[in-house]
Amino acid sequence: MASLGHSVVGIDSDRSKVARLQAGEAPFFEPGLPELLREGLASGRLRFTSDLDAAAACRLHFVCVGTPQRADGLGADLGDLEAVVTSLGPKLRNGAVLVGKSTVPVGTARRLARAVSAAGAELVWNPEFLREGHAVSDTLAPDRIVYGLATPPSSAGSGVIDELYQPMLDAGVPRLTMSFESAELVKTSANSYLALRVSFINGVADMADAAGADVTDVASALRLDERIGRLFLNPGLGFGGGCLPKDLRALTLRAEQLGVPKTASLLAAVDQINSARPDRVVDLAAEALGGSVAGHRVAVLGLSFKPLSDDIRNSQSVVLAKRLAAAGAEVVATDPQAARLARQEHSSLGYATTVREAVAGADLVVLATEWEEYRSLNPVAVATWTQARAVVDARLVLDPAEWSAAG
Ligand code: UGA
Numbered sequence: 058m059a060s061l062g063h064s065v066v067g068i069d070s071d072r073s074k075v076a077r078l079q080a081g082e083a084p085f086f087e088p089g090l091p092e093l094l095r096e097g098l099a100s101g102r103l104r105f106t107s108d109l110d111a112a113a114a115c116r117l118h119f120v121c122v123g124t125p126q127r128a129d130g131l132g133a134d135l136g137d138l139e140a141v142v143t144s145l146g147p148k149l150r151n152g153a154v155l156v157g158k159s160t161v162p163v164g165t166a167r168r169l170a171r172a173v174s175a176a177g178a179e180l181v182w183n184p185e186f187l188r189e190g191h192a193v194s195d196t197l198a199p200d201r202i203v204y205g206l207a208t209p210p211s212s213a214g215s216g217v218i219d220e221l222y223q224p225m226l227d228a229g230v231p232r233l234t235m236s237f238e239s240a241e242l243v244k245t246s247a248n249s250y251l252a253l254r255v256s257f258i259n260g261v262a263d264m265a266d267a268a269g270a271d272v273t274d275v276a277s278a279l280r281l282d283e284r285i286g287r288l289f290l291n292p293g294l295g296f297g298g299g300c301l302p303k304d305l306r307a308l309t310l311r312a313e314q315l316g317v318p319k320t321a322s323l324l325a326a327v328d329q330i331n332s333a334r335p336d337r338v339v340d341l342a343a344e345a346l347g348g349s350v351a352g353h354r355v356a357v358l359g360l361s362f363k364p365l366s367d368d369i370r371n372s373q374s375v376v377l378a379k380r381l382a383a384a385g386a387e388v389v390a391t392d393p394q395a396a397r398l399a400r401q402e403h404s405s406l407g408y409a410t411t412v413r414e415a416v417a418g419a420d421l422v423v424l425a426t427e428w429e430e431y432r433s434l435n436p437v438a439v440a441t442w443t444q445a446r447a448v449v450d451a452r453l454v455l456d457p458a459e460w461s462a463a464g
Contacts, residue, residue, distance in 0.1 A: 058119075059097035060197070061224055067105040068112060078105040086367035086394045089193035113148045117217060120145075121158040121185070124307075125299070131306040133162055142169050149178040154214040157182040157205075160244050160304055162311045166237035170207055179214035181206060182237050184244035189298065190365030199225065202232040205240025245311075248304040249324060254289040255296045256330040262292040263330075263337070273453055293452040294425060295334035297362035297371040302328070335377040338423065338451045339384055345447040346421055351385030356419040356445070358412060359426025360392035360399045367394035374425035375399060377451065378406055381423070391415040393428055416443035427452040436463035 059065045069075050074084050081095045097103030112118060122141050124133040138159050145155065155173050157166055157180060166182040173180040182205030187195035202222060204215050215234060219226060226232060235243075258279075262272040272292045280287045296302065305328055312321035339350065346353050362372035369375050372395075382388045382405065389407040391414070392399065400408050409415035412434065416422050422445050424431055432454045440463045448460055 058221065059100065059103035060093055061221070063102065063221060065097070065103050066111045066115065067103070068107065068109060069105070070107060072107050075105045075107050087192050088190065088365060093193060109144060109148060112145060113150065116150075116153055117221060118145060118149070118153060118155045119158050120155060123299075124159050124161055126303040126306055131310040133160070133303065133307040135161065135165065139169070142172060146172055146176040149173070149176045151177040152213070153178040154217045155180050156218060158185045160184065160248075160300070161241055162307050163238050163241040163245070166205055166241060167207070170237070179212060181212070181214045181218060182240045183218065184240055186244070186247065189368055190363065197225070198228070199230055202226075202230055203240050203243050204232070204234045205237040206234055207237060209234045209236055245304050245308045248301050249308045249327070251289050252296050252301045252305045252331070253327045255291070256327040258290045258292045259295055259334060260330050291453065293334070294338060294373040294377060295331040297373045298368060299370040302331070302371045335373055335380050338377050338449060339380050341449050342381060342386075342421055342423060343384070345449060349385070350381055350421075353386050353420040354418055355381050355386040355388050356409075356415040356422045356443070357381065357388055357390040358415065358422065358424045358431045359428055360390055361395035361426050364426060364428045367398060369395050369399055369402065375403060377423070377425050379403065382406060389415045389419065392426065393430060412439070413442050416445060419443050419445045421445050421447050421449065423449045423451060424455065425451050427454045436460045440464050
């Protein structure tokens, strides 16, 4: 927002995060973000603080706090969101607009709107569709902008946000206004549909294995059907991260609560197929090692939930590494960005800094997260670094012929 010329203050209760941001340091790996951060700070249009009083001077308030899965069930934990809305109440000036960015179960915004309007402000729900690893471009050039309003089609608040997003609207980004409920459902069903596609192709992969077909061939042909489309049809280890798994589960619960059990079953099946993926790869690893991974050294390439991110929340690659270790393998994992965090959170695993170090002495190599530097590994070179003569490509990104030719 600062890069669009607006004056922005970022507020967070985590003081160490605020200090790092104020020093121009991004608290996580995100391509393009450090540059934008430094540019914003240097322009004087961007600053960070832990003092909520700073909000009192603002006209627009983006609420971007996390809504993780609850510890005691499938639903989203709205504790932080509710706390922020409550503590912002007294700081809101008349006519202020509170913009909800957090991903919430359908029905949340209408409940929160009462407290916001009691404070003389307006609530607009403006779901966020950015992907990690592409956050900067997705934010500045989104596919669509959605406003959930108390009473669509427009309001004073939507007019204020229009001013903010003017450059994007001028560039032709479609903007849709709808009810709170519809906007909430757009977000959670978008993520759940992406998850469904991944589990669908993984379900086809299991059938292909059982029937002697090759899912790579099947997927290549499916992608050429315009109605099906190219993306989110890569079979493999499945989906993870801080969004798809928890949004899928929260939507499953919400479907049940709303008395729509068939939709709940469909969504639950998507989760079940995904949960089984790491074990499928452990089976492949065991097969490659003559029946069991126990006692073997296994190099795991990639730990983040996807490339271009250091996020290991719900990472299928971490689950895989831990399952291999639980089955008795000596795991040596590596990742270009996520290894530092993984070392802290999963200290029982072995780690290496480079691929060369990870594969040295390994009996098997498993590609878990498809970072470009792993996709472009030279099999001839790798064959000289390791005694392993099998690679399990859990993301189906390597060329089997090329790797077989290299031994
Ligand atoms: C996802 C959505 O794509 C964003 O639109 C949304 O804004 C975001 O969640 C959010 O709710 O904040 P992200 O979590 O960054 O973004 O991850 P994705 O790019 O969607 O990938 C999710 C997972 O699916 C990854 O683990 C990836 O490896 C896996 N995946 C993706 C597959 O297994 N196969 C595919 O074909 C595509």
